[in-house]
């Protein structure tokens with residue numbers, strides 16, 4: 191299998207996979223989104239909540255706050271030596287004590303563990319009016335996106351690599367098709383100038399009376415990973431590949 195990187199940004203990674211199958215690429219997508227263990231708030235113990243939101247809504251909002259941690263130092267509750275009782279190796283504890291009037295933000299969560307941080311500190315949790323208070327303890331544990339999307343590290347998706355055939359002899363039909371391309375894939379003469387923008391919508395083909403053909407290349411895919419930030423995209427991919435390898439080993443053994 192060949193891999194060619196197209197674009198790398200802080201939280202986005204886009205690359206071409208060649209000589210592979212849709213099932214493999216889809217397995218990789220599922221591993222990235224649903225199998226990687228990351229940290230998220232699971233339990234919230236509310237001592238006081240006189241805000242306008244129910245305890246459950248605040249707990250739900252806290253669960254969705256993306257948290258970055260050194261994942262090599264944490265283990266899941268099930269695998270921990272404490273046997274599920276909860277300790278520093280399998281849990282990260284947060285405290286939130288604040289009185290209104292103010293907006294409560296994710297940055298107001300107090301964490302003892304210095305290696306753990308809230309990724310988007312300005313995420314609003316709840317608005318407190320005069321004399322309203324919030325006092326709670328929250329516990330984050332490792333989980334994966336299969337259980338709940340709050341443990342998903344990002345969005346992974348793929349498409350087939352575009353293959354565009356243009357019959358330049360039918361200039362009028364080509365022009366009609368080109369005019370309906372929403373992604374500016376062609377110049378005004380029907381020459382493909384932006385192949386990778388094509389998302390195979392076939393708007394041009396539908397209008398071009400056979401002068402333009404759109405298809406996906408066999409065994410070639412464009413894969414995009416947009417991370418929420420808990421893991422660097424490259425790290426997430428590497429971990430996803432390791433998980434896939436382990437799963438395949440299991441199949442082999444059985």
Ligand SMILES: [Zn+2]
Pocket residue numbers: 267270271272273274275276277278279280281
């Ligand atoms: Zn433990």
